[in-house]
Amino acid sequence: MSKSFLEVDGLSKVYPDGQGGELTVFEDIRFALEKGEFVCIIGHSGCGKSTILNVLAGLDEASAGNVVMNGKEVKGPGLERGVVFQNYSLLPWKTALNNIVFAVQARWPKWSKEKVKEHSERYLKMVGLDHALNRKPSQLSGGMRQRVSIARAFATQPELLLLDEPFGALDALTRGVIQDELVKIWEETRQTVFMITHDVDEAILLSDRIFLMSNGPNARIAESVKVDIPHPRARATIFQNPAYHKTRDYLVDFLVNRSGSALPEKDGSPKFVEPARDVSQSKPVSAGSETESETAARAVNA
Amino acid sequence: MASLNVRAALLSVSFLILALGLWEMATQPPEAQTGLTEYEMLMGGVEQESRVPPPSAVIKLAWAELSDPFYDAGANDKGIGIQLAYSVYRVLTGYLAAMAIALPVGFLIGMSPLMYKALNPYIQVLRPISPLAWMPLALFIIQDSDASAIFVIFICSIWPMLLNTAFGVANVRQDWVNVARTHELGPLRTAITVILPAAAPTILTGMRISIGIAWLVIVAAEMLVGGTGIGYYVWNEWNNLDLASVIFSILMIGVVGMLLDLALGKAQKLVEYKE
Numbered sequence: 001m002s003k004s005f006l007e008v009d010g011l012s013k014v015y016p017d018g019q020g021g022e023l024t025v026f027e028d029i030r031f032a033l034e035k036g037e038f039v040c041i042i043g044h045s046g047c048g049k050s051t052i053l054n055v056l057a058g059l060d061e062a063s064a065g066n067v068v069m070n071g072k073e074v075k076g077p078g079l080e081r082g083v084v085f086q087n088y089s090l091l092p093w094k095t096a097l098n099n100i101v102f103a104v105q106a107r108w109p110k111w112s113k114e115k116v117k118e119h120s121e122r123y124l125k126m127v128g129l130d131h132a133l134n135r136k137p138s139q140l141s142g143g144m145r146q147r148v149s150i151a152r153a154f155a156t157q158p159e160l161l162l163l164d165e166p167f168g169a170l171d172a173l174t175r176g177v178i179q180d181e182l183v184k185i186w187e188e189t190r191q192t193v194f195m196i197t198h199d200v201d202e203a204i205l206l207s208d209r210i211f212l213m214s215n216g217p218n219a220r221i222a223e224s225v226k227v228d229i230p231h232p233r234a235r236a237t238i239f240q241n242p243a244y245h246k247t248r249d250y251l252v253d254f255l256v257n258r259s260g261s262a263l264p265e266k267d268g269s270p271k272f273v274e275p276a277r278d279v280s281q282s283k284p285v286s287a288g289s290e291t292e293s294e295t296a297a298r299a300v301n302a
Numbered sequence: 303m304a305s306l307n308v309r310a311a312l313l314s315v316s317f318l319i320l321a322l323g324l325w326e327m328a329t330q331p332p333e334a335q336t337g338l339t340e341y342e343m344l345m346g347g348v349e350q351e352s353r354v355p356p357p358s359a360v361i362k363l364a365w366a367e368l369s370d371p372f373y374d375a376g377a378n379d380k381g382i383g384i385q386l387a388y389s390v391y392r393v394l395t396g397y398l399a400a401m402a403i404a405l406p407v408g409f410l411i412g413m414s415p416l417m418y419k420a421l422n423p424y425i426q427v428l429r430p431i432s433p434l435a436w437m438p439l440a441l442f443i444i445q446d447s448d449a450s451a452i453f454v455i456f457i458c459s460i461w462p463m464l465l466n467t468a469f470g471v472a473n474v475r476q477d478w479v480n481v482a483r484t485h486e487l488g489p490l491r492t493a494i495t496v497i498l499p500a501a502a503p504t505i506l507t508g509m510r511i512s513i514g515i516a517w518l519v520i521v522a523a524e525m526l527v528g529g530t531g532i533g534y535y536v537w538n539e540w541n542n543l544d545l546a547s548v549i550f551s552i553l554m555i556g557v558v559g560m561l562l563d564l565a566l567g568k569a570q571k572l573v574e575y576k577e
Contacts, residue, residue: 059480077483089477093499093575102495106485138576156485 003071004032005192006056006160010268011065013051025051026219029065030268031211033160038186038193040203041221042251043213044259049196050164056194057083057162069160079107082158086165088145090137096148097133100124100155107156123155124148126188127181143174147181154185163195167202179205180235187232200251204229205238211270212254214262222262224270225250228277243276250275322357329356355546363546364553378538380530382551386558388530392448392523393516393562396455400512404460405505408467409493412501418468425464433458433519437526447527454523459512466508470501502573510566517559532558 011029026048054060058077067074100120127147371383440450482492524533539547
């Protein structure tokens with residue numbers, strides 16, 4: 001494999017099963033991310049998505065395999081990888097603004113107080129919370145808390161952003177609004193994002209590629225599905241694109257019928273699939289997806 | 303309809319008046335009887351000395367004492383303010399010393415399961431010892447009654463602070479620790495900026511329990527070591543058979559204890575947070 005921005009090679013996680021044996025949650029996870037790509041990972045509960053994300057974040061250790069980012073092995077957590085947790089993980093004794101100031105100060109310890117504050121406020125404004133700077137997390141709704149959490153992650157400008165089901169705990173309406181905001185911020189910043197979701201529509205709206213995981217134990221990333229819909233996207237109009245339905249049908253079919261038996265390529269890398277190849281005449285999403293499409297094989301079953 | 307607070311205050315005052323009234327009535331001197339015995343005449347009347355003083359006498363004494371709380375007329379005659387100040391000084395000294403040990407050690411135990419397991423047996427054995435049981439040993443080793451009293455306060459207030467700090471630190475949500483980790487905070491900065499504020503409400507609860515215990519213990523300790531302090535004062539007035547002073551000082555012990563608790567309660571409010 002050529003040098004990608006992020007390379008994950010042969011990751012596996014083994015837990016003792018409590019009866020003297022071992023349980024392999026996932027094994028031989030291989031994939032690569034290019035700079036500026038937005039990739040979602042979907043799979044049924046228990047396939048170890050969160051563990052993979054935590055390994056990328058450096059918060060958990062894999063039983064085998066390694067993660068290389070920018071040519072350096074990932075060991076332990078670091079500021080070049082930002083994490084948005086599902087439960088927001090805001091510090092409840094700090095105001096919304098100070099939660100971000102906390103992160104910005106950690107990122108740029110030499111910045112002056114004014115600069116830190118100005119930078120933090122800018123990111124809170126980006127998620128539409130400039131009216132709630134001085135409120136504590138307990139005085140914010142779930143959606144607002146997650147916005148603060150997203151602003152915190154973006155404010156530190158990490159090279160890789162890891163989102164662990166960020167909208168999982170939100171109601172559908174709020175989720176839609178924040179998805180739109182995430183799209184907007186991402187269009188502005190073009191961060192490299194790796195995100196876990198359970199929501200097929202959310203994945204299509206946001207990603208350039210979608211990783212599909214087979215069921216655990218011994219889960220694998222079986223397929224890498226290209227989302228061939230041009231940016232900028234919008235939740236209100238995306239379903240008018242014929243590629244959207246093709247992609248969606250493909251994903252749902254995988255999750256309902258094939259996730260139990262799907263396998264990656266023989267070399268362990270996910271099968272590259274373009275479900276909307278024949279309908280979409282749009283430009284490729286990013287250079288990253290293109291190199292991937294050259295190196296990866298075509299899907300055999302669509 | 304008056305607010306709940308006003309009604310509660312009214313009820314409180316009526317209870318007070320009722321209680322004081324009953325007390326006053328129960329302690330009236332008996333009617334002068336005709337035909338005192340010779341012995342009774344010699345003693346100046348019937349059971350003059352053995353009656354509990356009525357509240358009016360206590361209030362009169364309280365007024366006199368509180369209008370000049372800091373007079374100092376020799377070793378056995380100091381104002382209530384001076385006596386209380388001695389006690390508060392001992393409590394705070396012992397308490398602060400306990401804090402200086404309990405907070406760092408609590409942090410250590412809370413953050414390191416190894417240290418917790420290693421130190422826990424000692425804590426469990428030392429904790430249930432009545433602080434006054436240390437007194438003879440302290441007197442022998444320290445050879446100073448004042449410092450021994452402070453040591454007793456130290457040893458009794460250390461445990462709740464220590465255990466609560468350890469508990470609070472050990473139970474900081476892993477998510478918040480992860481936030482510190484993903485932001486590359488070092489161990490010291492993590493302890494100060496994340497773990498301390500996260501555990502502060504639990505730590506303050508321990509500190510509040512400690513100050514309460516310290517105030518309970520100082521009275522007994524001062525009764526033992528003597529010299530100065532509110533505990534000594536109570537015992538001294540008992541020896542003088544000045545029951546009004548005894549009752550008055552009992553009330554003052556309650557008032558000061560309440561003030562100490564209120565102060566810690568306020569501090570607790572400051573560090574509280576809602577999740």
